[in-house]
Amino acid sequence: EVLDGGFEDFLARKWSSEKRFGLEGCEVLIPALKTIIDKSSAGGIDSVIMGMPHRGRLNVLANVIRKDLNQIFCQFDPNLEAADEGSGDVKYHLGMYHERINRETDKNITLSLMANPSHLEAVDPVVQGKTKAEQFYRGDRAGKKVMSILMHGDAAFAGQGVVYETFHLSELPSYTTHGTIHVVVNNQIGFTTDPRVARSSPYPTDVARVVNAPIFHVNADDPEAVMYVCLVAAEWRSVFNKDVVIDLVCYRRFGHNEMDEPIFTQPLMYKQIRQQEHVLKKYSRKLIAEGAVTLQEFEEEIAKYDKICEEAYTSSKDEKILHIRHWLDSPWPEFFTSTGEPQSMSCPPTGLDEEVLQHIGRTASSVPLQDFKVHPGLSRILRSRADLVTSRQLDWALGEYMAFGSLLKDGVHVRLSGQDVERGTFSHRHHVLHHQEVDKQTCVPMNHLWPNQAPYTVCNSSLSEYGVLGFELGFAMANPNALILWEAQFGDFHNTAQCIIDQFISSGQAKWVRNNGIVLLLPHGMEGMGPEHSSARPERFLQMSNDDPDHIPEFVGDFEVQQLHDSNWIMVNCTTPANYCHVLRRQILLPFRKPLIIFTPKSLLRHPEARSSFDDLTEGTTFRRLIADDGLANRCPGDVKRIIFCTGKVFYDLTKERKLHHMENDVIIIRLEQISPFPFDLVRVELDKYPNAELVWCQEEHKNMGYYDYVRPRFLAVVANRKPIWYVGRDPAAAPATGNKSTHINELKRFMETAFNLSTFHGRNI
Structure with missing residues (x-):
């Protein structure tokens, strides 16, 4: 040589x-x-x-x-x-x-x-x-x-x-x-x-x-x-x-x-x-x-x-x-056209056949192996799942099961990795069952769904974020027809993998034309658990979104898909198990790949109201980027005094407070399920529906965190600055949450009262 x-x-x-x-x-x-x-x-x-x-x-x-x-x-x-x-x-x-x-x-x-x-x-x-x-x-x-x-x-x-x-x-x-x-x-x-x-x-x-x-x-x-x-x-x-x-x-x-x-x-x-x-x-x-x-x-x-x-x-x-495409390190020639463009610019419905839902539900609530002894507490959890399936209901764990199981049926490999993902940090998932009397004997029911299904890989990782998220990112590069998910133990912990997020995930397509469909599951929500177990720092992800806050795109063609195509990544905070299932399925059915950041719940995993009907998942249904209010006030839109927009868990706090104040006729509560790219088209429809209402953004995060800085200019662009958008939530702070339980409760009580005090904001633009 x-x-x-x-x-x-x-x-x-x-x-x-x-x-x-x-x-x-x-x-x-x-x-x-x-x-x-x-x-x-x-x-x-x-x-x-x-x-x-x-x-x-x-x-x-x-x-x-x-x-x-x-x-x-x-x-x-x-x-x-x-x-x-x-x-x-x-x-x-x-x-x-x-x-x-x-x-x-x-x-x-x-x-x-x-x-x-x-x-x-x-x-x-x-x-x-x-x-x-x-x-x-x-x-x-x-x-x-x-x-x-x-x-x-x-x-x-x-x-x-x-x-x-x-x-x-x-x-x-x-x-x-x-x-x-x-x-x-x-x-x-x-x-x-x-x-x-x-x-x-x-x-x-x-x-x-x-x-x-x-x-x-x-x-x-x-x-x-x-x-x-x-x-x-x-x-x-x-x-x-x-x-x-x-x-x-x-x-x-x-x-x-x-x-x-x-x-x-x-x-x-x-x-x-x-x-x-x-x-x-x-x-x-x-x-x-x-x-x-x-x-x-x-x-x-x-x-x-x-x-x-x-x-x-x-x-x-x-x-x-x-031609940057000459420098691709992970080409997907069969996924894109010869010019590197998506095969189409549409996404089929993400709903499922009733029999598929029932079959996955039965498997999720059973032990497929004979003579396999599970813990009595787990037996109770499986019986509760079976009762949900019988009543055609979904909780969060079942919604995830439906998404994974249906993709496996279609030959899509699913890989879920992270700290303690097999059971789930909050003991809700239980994708790996352990024999209580035989060491190392386990059962993964998800791999017993269909005769010719794709394999399901669920693996507890080492106690690493940087290394493991990088690993899963690399795994997702190899094959576009696979759903690769990394779950943080708590959403807060993604910041020790910030380098992978900044250098590869948010900007990978812009720098290297590298499509990647990795999904980050980041448990998020203010529940009084202290500053290290509350916030997945949504503001950091939103700050790096490339959609223009002052420009409303043209609502032409399949606007949802086109908007996703033009974005560097997608951010959602789902409030229903069905919507969570839909967004995971949409991730694979889209004709291109974008990173998906999901701010997943903690308390909502078992919240009795955070349930979906099978009807929300049946054939023809799709992911709902915005969930409108279908309550009493919706019948007389001209009388509505306030529209509260929110995202995530705080929706359930707001509906509870509205009922307490008997204000179902005066206040509309609308959920943004997809935060970025911002659903300009659906927000405009809702604002046009209630011409006399003032506009409020409510979040449980502190004002300098969460979503407010991202959504405010976009709302103002939709209303063409004709009316202000008021802020309701916690005051600015240095730490993402208080460590004191009573302080947490008082903060929540204070901003809940503000949200429904119709005289609070007059003459004060925030």
Whole structure:
């Protein structure tokens, strides 16, 4: 193998003032990766999924994955216009998917490099999730066909906690990828930070000892030693199906990027680096001295590669438009049209046949295995479910069962992952039944619904949010025809996975044209449980929604579907089990994929009024983005004095208070079930219906949190600023909830009274 420094030299000559995060100082990474892939291909692997930080990414794309050089070079043209939706990302963040023949083995191999932001190790669990999904859908139960390679920088590998979280997934039954090869590009420096202040361990790779992975430290200036280590690592992974780490001890010839001056902070180190002979020169001199190659052969190889680059550079000038779709890391060719557009722009009804509802209900309230002893308390829960089914009623757990079970019937794989999801944090789900007298004997009734159903995967995760959410995101990338859900133990805890949400979920389509249908279930609601068990921080998700608050879209075609298509993600807070079921089914029946954030309930899981009839789920029914008031006041709309809009659990507090004050004739209560994208069309219908009513937004969250800042300008856009929208709810605060139960009750009482005091707001615009 010729060590590939030629690519970096070429880029340096052509674009001397551009950041590219070149590989100079660790050029050996390219033949190292090739060796791992060649050896793995010989062992039967035909798909390799890779993740890496930005250093050396362009070189890996060019010389390992074999992306067309002109496509890489055209990324450097500042005048190129983006042809596809979304802005794309900087060239050293983009990914790639490519199928080619492996020259060493003459076998087909598919190489996928995942797009990754500057949050260096964030891609680690994403790669593992996508690898696991490919193994799952191909029936590769031992990882003999699909594998992952993760590349790291030394400082990030030692410093980023998600590395540890990812290692801890490596041997868990529902998360293992049967061995990952980790390659650390050990620059011996992190940006400007010396190892002596960057980590407490002797080696940056010591974190891998937590799973007893073998760690090979090798001099990156000794290519033959590196190749030997790579062969051993590939064989280790093939034989033992466990993680292995290669520590390429190298250096960084230039600064953190090509514009950075490293000698300010590491003067002695960089004086030595500048005297360090390039590995290509050093190794070629050795080969020439041994007679393995001649000087002429060496120079011809260098010239040949330079000519290839020059020709690609010339042809890249013909590119007028940048197609981000050329950089897709997870294409879904059968899901979209050839141009990448949805097959249609409509969504069929999400209702279900009565017999399907009855069959799922019977299974959900039974134990399918004989002689399987469940806990007496669980027997009571199952009997209660059976009574609900007999009366054609649904609670929250049954609504979820209906959604999952019906999708499984249609061949859609469902995977639910997170902390304690098998039982459910609030002991409502019970998707895995445990034999009370036989250890490790369990029953998953959802997998006993239909003879040829898709499999249902429900798995308690490790106590991780960042790593596990990243994993599920990667899993959802592999197959559009699967419902992949991650549930936070409490919605509040998603903030330890904020990096995945910000970098991949909210903006993934804009940056990388990466559709993803992952569902986040975030338990949310103010019930006096304190500041860490109340709020899923809906304001953070809403702030990142891309719909324009001041612009009402045209209500043409299938407005609901078009609006969803134009949004970066969807946010709902359902108040009925039927609507929850519908929105989960809609997620799969839509002709495209968007992330779905569901603020799920806690107290409503068992609230006697939070029930639905089977009639709300039968054929022809659909998800209701807004639920209008069908009570007494609806009959005389001209007499209605106040419309209260709300979302989520507070609806039940409001209806209770309205009844207490005997104001059913005066006050209308309307639920926004889909908050974003905002249902402009349905809100307009409701406002036109009650011309004399004042407009109130009521939420249980504090004023600087929740939904108010998002919904207020949108309501005002609908009424064209002709009337104000009043706020009712808790006052602004720093913490999302009080920890004092009596304070919580007093706050609720105060804003409930305000909501129905019709003289409160006169003359005061909030």
